[in-house]
Amino acid sequence: MSTTHLTDFDVAIVGLGPTGATLAALLGDMGQRVLVLDREADIYDLPRAVHLDDETMRVLNWVGIADDFQNNVIINKGMRFVDSEGNLLLDWPRPQEVTSNGWNASYRFHQPDLERALRSGLKKRENITILLAHEAEHVEDTGEMVRLSYRNKVDGSAHETTALYVVGCDGANSTIRRTIETPMESLGFNQRWLVVDVMLKHEMPELGDHTLQYCDRETPSTYCRNVGLRRRWEFALPDNETDEEASDLGNVWKRLSKWVTPENSLIERRAIYMFKSEVARDWVKGRLVIAGDAAHLTPPFMGQGLCAGIRDAANLAWKLWFSCQSDNGPTLLKSYETERKPNVTEYIRVAVQLGELINRMGSSGKAEAPQQMKSLQSELGEGLGDSDDPVRGTLFSQSVLSNGRRLDDEVGHQAVLVTSHPIDPSEAFPGLQIIDASGEPSMTEELAAIGAAAVLVRPDKRVLGVARSTEQTASLLQIGAQIFSSDRTLQHE
Numbered sequence: 001m002s003t004t005h006l007t008d009f010d011v012a013i014v015g016l017g018p019t020g021a022t023l024a025a026l027l028g029d030m031g032q033r034v035l036v037l038d039r040e041a042d043i044y045d046l047p048r049a050v051h052l053d054d055e056t057m058r059v060l061n062w063v064g065i066a067d068d069f070q071n072n073v074i075i076n077k078g079m080r081f082v083d084s085e086g087n088l089l090l091d092w093p094r095p096q097e098v099t100s101n102g103w104n105a106s107y108r109f110h111q112p113d114l115e116r117a118l119r120s121g122l123k124k125r126e127n128i129t130i131l132l133a134h135e136a137e138h139v140e141d142t143g144e145m146v147r148l149s150y151r152n153k154v155d156g157s158a159h160e161t162t163a164l165y166v167v168g169c170d171g172a173n174s175t176i177r178r179t180i181e182t183p184m185e186s187l188g189f190n191q192r193w194l195v196v197d198v199m200l201k202h203e204m205p206e207l208g209d210h211t212l213q214y215c216d217r218e219t220p221s222t223y224c225r226n227v228g229l230r231r232r233w234e235f236a237l238p239d240n241e242t243d244e245e246a247s248d249l250g251n252v253w254k255r256l257s258k259w260v261t262p263e264n265s266l267i268e269r270r271a272i273y274m275f276k277s278e279v280a281r282d283w284v285k286g287r288l289v290i291a292g293d294a295a296h297l298t299p300p301f302m303g304q305g306l307c308a309g310i311r312d313a314a315n316l317a318w319k320l321w322f323s324c325q326s327d328n329g330p331t332l333l334k335s336y337e338t339e340r341k342p343n344v345t346e347y348i349r350v351a352v353q354l355g356e357l358i359n360r361m362g363s364s365g366k367a368e369a370p371q372q373m374k375s376l377q378s379e380l381g382e383g384l385g386d387s388d389d390p391v392r393g394t395l396f397s398q399s400v401l402s403n404g405r406r407l408d409d410e411v412g413h414q415a416v417l418v419t420s421h422p423i424d425p426s427e428a429f430p431g432l433q434i435i436d437a438s439g440e441p442s443m444t445e446e447l448a449a450i451g452a453a454a455v456l457v458r459p460d461k462r463v464l465g466v467a468r469s470t471e472q473t474a475s476l477l478q479i480g481a482q483i484f485s486s487d488r489t490l491q492h493e
C-alpha cells in the first residue's frame with residue numbers, strides 16, 4: 001500500500017538503555033517507524049541492575065530474547081536482612097517455581113548482558129533506525145508533530161527530524177523531562193552508596209546464594225550473589241568520606257576484607273551513586289512522553305528500577321501504536337501515566353522502607369522473631385476499564401495452549417478475547433483475536449476462578465474487562481472497540 005507519511009518517524013526514542021531498547025523493539029514489532037538516539041557510543045558499563053522478575057522476563061519474551069537470555073541468568077533464591085551479628089530480621093524468599101507469568105519469580109543477571117541482547121535484537125528489525133553517539137538537544141511539540149534536533153557527537157554535525165511522538169527514555173538526568181518542565185517529587189530516601197562488582201578467582205560457596213542486607217547503623221551494606229563468579233557489594237557512605245576516598249582501591253579492599261581479598265578475587269568495577277526515591281509529576285505532555293529512569297528513580301533494595309522501566313515500555317508501546325493511527329492518543333497516553341505512576345510509586349515506597357530498615361537496625365544483641373516478606377502484586381492505577389472490577393488491570397496468566405505454544409507467543413501484540421462461549425463474528429472489532437477457552441483446560445480454570453464468561457485482554461496482557469455472563473460479552477467488545485479500533489486517519493505500512 002502506498003502511504004503518505006507526515007513525519008520522518010512515528011516515534012523517536014531518546015535513550016537506548018533497557019527502557020528505550022524494549023520500547024523500540026515492541027514498537028518495531030507493531031510495524032512503527034522508530035528512531036532511537038543515544039548519546040553514548042556504547043552501553044553504560046558501570047555496576048547497575050542485577051535482578052529482574054517474572055513480569056519483566058515475560059516482556060523480554062515478547063521482544064524475542066527471553067529464551068536465549070535464560071543462559072545469562074540464575075534463579076534467585078531470595079533476600080535476607082540480618083543485623084551486624086548475623087541474626088535474621090526479615091526473610092524474603094523467592095519461589096523457585098514458574099509463576100502465572102510463565103517465568104521464574106526472580107532472576108539474577110548482569111545488566112550489560114541484557115542490554116547487548118536487546119540491541120542485537122533491534123538490529124534485526126528493519127523499521128528501527130539506531131543512531132549511537134547522537135545526542136538529543138532540543139524538542140518542539142508543534143501540536144501536529146514533534147521536531148527533534150540532535151547532534152552527532154563524533155563529527156559535531158547538527159540534524160533535525162520529525163516524529164509523531166517523542167519518548168524520553170533518557171535516564172535520571174532526562175532532557176525530555178526538562179522540556180516537559182515537570183518536577184521530580186521525592187519519596188524521602190536520598191543516600192550515597194559505593195557499589196563494587198567483584199570477580200571471584202574460584203567458587204566461594206561460603207559467601208552464600210542469598211542476597212544479604214546488613215542492617216547496621218554504622219555500616220549499612222549489601223551482598224549479592226550474581227551470575228557465574230561475579231559478586232556485588234554495596235556500602236552506604238558516611239557524610240565525612242569523600243567520593244575519592246571511598247573509591248580509592250585500598251579503601252575498597254578494606255571494606256571488602258570481611259568477605260574477599262586480592263588473593264581470591266578481582267575488583268571488576270566500582271561506582272558511587274546517590275540512591276534516590278523520586279517520581280516525576282507529569283509523564284506525558286502533548287506529544288512528549290517520559291519512561292524508565294527519566295520518570296522515576298528508586299533505591300535498588302528491591303531490584304526494581306529496570307523492571308519498572310520495562311513495565312513502562314510494555315504499558316506504553318501499544319498505546320503509542322494506536323495513538324499514531326487514531327485520535328485516541330490523549331486518552332491512551334494519559335492512561336499510561338495514571339496506570340503506571342501508582343504502580344511504580346508503590347514499589348519505590350517499599351524500597352524506601354527496606355532502605356530505612358537497612359540504615360536503622362543496629363545490633364541489639366537480642367534478635368526478635370524474623371518477619372517474612374512477600375513480593376508485591378504488580379497492580380495498575382486507574383486508567384482504562386472499570387477500576388471497581390478487581391480483575392481489571394491484572395496480568396492475564398501465561399497459559400501453555402493445547403498446541404504447545406505459550407499464550408503470549410500465540411497472540412503477539414493484539415487484543416484478545418478469551419471466551420467460554422461462541423462469539424458472533426460481527427460483534428468482534430478489527431484486529432481482535434479470539435481464543436476459545438473450552439479447548440484450553442488452563443484457561444477454562446482461569447475463567448472459572450475469575451467468575452467470567454469472557455475476558456478481554458489488552459496487548460500488554462493485562463485484563464481490560466470481564467464479562468460475567470454471555471450477555472455481557474457484547475458490551476465488553478463495544479468497550480474494546482472504542483479503545484482498540486483506530487480510525488486509520490494516518491496510514492502506515
Ligand SMILES: Cc1cc2nc3c(=O)[nH]c(=O)nc-3n(C[C@H](O)[C@H](O)[C@H](O)COP(=O)(O)OP(=O)(O)OC[C@H]3O[C@@H](n4cnc5c(N)ncnc54)[C@H](O)[C@@H]3O)c2cc1C
Binds near residue numbers: 016048050111195292
Ligand atoms: C547500583 C544499582 C543497582 C541497580 N540494581 C537494579 C536491579 O537489581 N534491578 C533493577 O530492575 N534495576 C536496578 N537498578 C536500576 C537500573 O539500572 C535502571 O533503572 C535502568 O538502567 C534504567 O534504564 P533506562 O533505560 O530507563 O535508563 P538508562 O539505563 O539510564 O539509559 C538512559 C540512556 O539515555 C541516554 N541519554 C541520556 N540523555 C540523552 C540525550 N540527550 N540524547 C541521547 N541519549 C541520551 C544515555 O546515554 C543512556 O544510554 C540499579 C541501579 C543502580 C545504580
